Amino acid sequence: MSKDTLFDKVWDLHKVSSLPGGSDQVFIGLHLIHEVTSPQAFGALKDKNLKVKFPNRTVATVDHIVPTDNQSRPFKDNLAEQMIETLEKNCLQHKIRFFNIGSGNQGIVHVVAPELGLTQPGMTIACGDSHTSTHGAFGSIAFGIGTSQVRDVLATQTIAMNKLKVRQIWCENKLSHGVYAKDLVLHIINKLGVKAGVGFAYEFAGPAINALSMEERMTICNMSIEGGARCGYINPDEKTFNYIKNKLCAPKNEDWDKALLWWKSLKSDENSIFDDLIRLDASKVEPTVTWGITPGQSVSINQQIPLLEKLSPNDQFIAKEAYEYMGFKPGQSIKNTHVDVCFIGSCTNGRISDLRVAANVLKDKKVSKTVKAFVVPGSEKVAAEAKQEGLDKIFKESGFQWREPGCSMCLAMNSDKLIGNQVSASSSNRNFKGRQGSPTGRTLLMSPAMVAAAAINGKVSDVREFINK
Amino acid sequence: MKSEFTPPIGKILQISGKCISLIGNDIDTDRIIPARFLKCVNFDALGKSVFEDDRKTLKGKHPLDLEENKNASILIVNSNFGCGSSREHAPQALMRWGIKAIIGESFAEIFYSNCIAIGVPCFTLPKKSIQDIQKFIDNKSLYLEIDVKNSLAKSKNLNFILEIKESSRKMFLSGQWDATATLLENATLVERKFKELPYIKFDYDF
Numbered sequence: 001m002s003k004d005t006l007f008d009k010v011w012d013l014h015k016v017s018s019l020p021g022g023s024d025q026v027f028i029g030l031h032l033i034h035e036v037t038s039p040q041a042f043g044a045l046k047d048k049n050l051k052v053k054f055p056n057r058t059v060a061t062v063d064h065i066v067p068t069d070n071q072s073r074p075f076k077d078n079l080a081e082q083m084i085e086t087l088e089k090n091c092l093q094h095k096i097r098f099f100n101i102g103s104g105n106q107g108i109v110h111v112v113a114p115e116l117g118l119t120q121p122g123m124t125i126a127c128g129d130s131h132t133s134t135h136g137a138f139g140s141i142a143f144g145i146g147t148s149q150v151r152d153v154l155a156t157q158t159i160a161m162n163k164l165k166v167r168q169i170w171c172e173n174k175l176s177h178g179v180y181a182k183d184l185v186l187h188i189i190n191k192l193g194v195k196a197g198v199g200f201a202y203e204f205a206g207p208a209i210n211a212l213s214m215e216e217r218m219t220i221c222n223m224s225i226e227g228g229a230r231c232g233y234i235n236p237d238e239k240t241f242n243y244i245k246n247k248l249c250a251p252k253n254e255d256w257d258k259a260l261l262w263w264k265s266l267k268s269d270e271n272s273i274f275d276d277l278i279r280l281d282a283s284k285v286e287p288t289v290t291w292g293i294t295p296g297q298s299v300s301i302n303q304q305i306p307l308l309e310k311l312s313p314n315d316q317f318i319a320k321e322a323y324e325y326m327g328f329k330p331g332q333s334i335k336n337t338h339v340d341v342c343f344i345g346s347c348t349n350g351r352i353s354d355l356r357v358a359a360n361v362l363k364d365k366k367v368s369k370t371v372k373a374f375v376v377p378g379s380e381k382v383a384a385e386a387k388q389e390g391l392d393k394i395f396k397e398s399g400f401q402w403r404e405p406g407c408s409m410c411l412a413m414n415s416d417k418l419i420g421n422q423v424s425a426s427s428s429n430r431n432f433k434g435r436q437g438s439p440t441g442r443t444l445l446m447s448p449a450m451v452a453a454a455a456i457n458g459k460v461s462d463v464r465e466f467i468n469k
Numbered sequence: 470m471k472s473e474f475t476p477p478i479g480k481i482l483q484i485s486g487k488c489i490s491l492i493g494n495d496i497d498t499d500r501i502i503p504a505r506f507l508k509c510v511n512f513d514a515l516g517k518s519v520f521e522d523d524r525k526t527l528k529g530k531h532p533l534d535l536e537e538n539k540n541a542s543i544l545i546v547n548s549n550f551g552c553g554s555s556r557e558h559a560p561q562a563l564m565r566w567g568i569k570a571i572i573g574e575s576f577a578e579i580f581y582s583n584c585i586a587i588g589v590p591c592f593t594l595p596k597k598s599i600q601d602i603q604k605f606i607d608n609k610s611l612y613l614e615i616d617v618k619n620s621l622a623k624s625k626n627l628n629f630i631l632e633i634k635e636s637s638r639k640m641f642l643s644g645q646w647d648a649t650a651t652l653l654e655n656a657t658l659v660e661r662k663f664k665e666l667p668y669i670k671f672d673y674d675f
Contacts, residue, residue, distance in 0.1 A: 013666070014662070014666070016655055016658050016659055016662050017655050017658055019636065019651065020636070020639045020640075020643070020645075021634070021635045021636030021637070021638065021639035021640065022634075022635055022636045023636040025651075025652055025655060025658075027659065027662045027663065027666070029666065029668060029669075036507050036556075037555070037556065037557065039510040039511070040510070040511055040512055040557075043510070043511060048649065050649070050653075053659075054663070064507075065508060077508075079508040079509070080508060082510060083508060083510060086510050120668060122667070122668060123668060128555060128557075129554075129555055130553065130554050130555040130579055132555075143579075144555035144579050145555060145579070145582075146555055146556070146557035146560075146579060146582065146583035146586060147557040147558075147583075148557060148583065148586035148587060148647075148648075149582070149583075149586060151649065152648055152649050152652055155649055155652070155653065156649065156652040156653055156656075156659060157659060157663070158652050158655075158659055159648070159652070160636075160648040160651065160652060161582070162634065162636060194495055194549060194552060195495070195548065195549035195552065195575065195577070198549070198575065198576075198577060198578050199578065225553075225579075226553075228549065228552065228577065228578070230578045230579060249672075251671040251672070255670075255671035256671075258667075258670070258671050259667075259668065259671045262667045262668070294495050294497075294552075314494070314548075317493065317494055317547075318493070318494050318495050321493065411499075411504045411554075412504055412505075413504045413505065413507060413508065430497075430499065430553060430554075432497045432499040432500065432553060433497075433499070433500055433522065433523075434499060434500065434503055434522045435499050435504075437504070437505070439503070439522035439525065439526070
């Protein structure tokens with residue numbers, strides 16, 4: 001059993017009581033809600049005649065269903081309009097802060113909360129969305145919950161949950177030039193598998209993790225869930241504190257000093273005990289691309305799609321399904337695979353640094369005529385910052401469409417969808433069957449830089465050939 | 470799909486019904502209920518859309534569409550079932566189709582806790598036992614009687630000792646799987662915890 005890790009410390013601090021059978025009642029410090037997983041929870045409150053216990057500990061935004069072309073109200077899609085109206089009504093009724101479209105602070109919930117300074121070290125954070133693990137980048141313990149648990153948090157500010165085990169993933173050295181946080185996390189998921197993290201929180205540590213920016217750390221923690229881990233975190237350091245400082249909801253003046261003092265005490269002890277420990281060499285990681293239908297099915301850019309017999313028996317069934325669905329042959333190179341659509345965005349890679357890296361690749365280049373390419377900033381703030389830096393112009397001049405913020409084609413709940421069996425190069429997080437809106441659509445996950453390179457060539461390419469020139 | 474749906478309520482001590490098997494590892498919640506069906510403000514209509522894309526691809530040959538499975542209520546699955554998105558719409562859709570319990574090699578974590586929270590017990594069995602059940606179902610009908618208290622599954626031909634998390638088992642036996650009431654009981658402790666937390670004191674009010 002783990003001892004003296006950051007996870008243990010934050011869990012113990014928030015534990016309210018032990019429940020029958022060994023689960024704990026845990027206080028949730030910050031609760032984030034959006035339009036898709038909250039309406040039924042508010043409905044259940046009404047049915048049970050309950051109130052929101054601590055309305056100022058819940059914050060709302062709208063992201064999943066928002067159109068990215070025309071955001072004027074009412075939305076063209078009646079169902080989407082109904083969902084945003086329901087959220088507006090619920091927030092108003094229960095006095096919950098809501099960052100709506102046009103507020104300057106709307107966006108993907110996991111982009112918005114950190115940039116507002118809501119996400120802070122030592123907190124427990126829950127949201128009805130599996131990518132809540134993102135917030136672990138700040139040394140908070142953050143995890144996705146279902147709608148019934150959203151109801152519980154609204155009603156009690158607590159949930160019932162079994163304490164997780166802790167696995168440390170120690171990353172030696174540092175990433176080489178042209179290799180990004182996305183490549184590292186895809187590599188980790190490939191090595192450990194998509195279910196290795198079930199029952200675990202992942203602590204990402206080591207020199208390669210320390211060297212990452214806060215936004216890169218968010219990319220890593222974001223995809224913990226793709227490796228099965230409901231929660232992933234990184235011990236906070238100076239970078240963490242500097243990122244939070246002066247943000248809208250960050251502590252101010254003497255409160256800042258008090259916060260900082262406490263935050264600095266929050267990390268896994270040097271002799272803390274982990275339930276499991278994995279070591280890997282980050283300098284060996286290369287640009288990584290998925291070829292299949294789970295985020296674990298990936299290869300380095302210069303590798304071939306694995307042969308069935310090279311895979312462990314447990315991975316063979318899903319590999320066969322993947323070959324068939326993707327229409328790829330075992331042994332085929334991933335490089336030069338034709339792509340139809342290029343998407344830059346999502347809670348994994350829709351932040352300003354992601355847009356900068358992609359724009360740097362696209363500068364003075366043109367998107368292939370065979371490709372539809374679009375970029376969806378993660379939030380209104382990201383969009384504003386990008387415009388200020390002129391990134392929107394670089395994207396548009398290259399042939400990318402510049403869109404309004406939202407989740408967009410990561411899960412295709414708005415009108416941004418693949419058509420038929422189109423292949424997309426996507427900076428998002430899931431390549432499941434049908435994920436991007438077409439039941440036969442195919443998704444190749446990669447870093448935003450690699451998406452930009454694929455857009456230029458119309459096929460999967462090694463971004464290092466662009467940026468080293 | 471059953472015509473009428475009544476949600477489970479109170480103690481869940483016994484579940485009996487016909488088994489239906491879905492073969493495959495890492496079946497994600499996007500497959501269980503594609504995102505376009507999440508455009509709703511209640512769960513009522515989800516039952517008919519469960520596994521919509523997989524079913525369309527198989528044109529009536531998907532296990533959920535076979536006449537003999539019409540009244541099945543115990544789902545048999547392989548490993549990491551329900552991975553991916555936290556959408557409770559996935560277990561809600563299965564439950565509204567008629568599933569009352571799931572037996573599998575392993576479950577993704579958020580899916581598992583969503584199932585418990587809506588009163589659908591999930592049990593595990595070793596890979597070999599699951600495969601034996603799935604082979605059996607291939608040829609014959611299998612009706613199981615699940616005794617939650619003793620974690621046993623019985624039929625005329627096969628008997629299994631099921632695994633279930635102790636916390637979940639206790640919740641079903643006491644009827645407290647709908648956790649809200651239990652959590653509300655500790656209101657005083659919650660208030661105390663709220664005042665104790667360091668960051669509440671330096672929260673910036675804007």
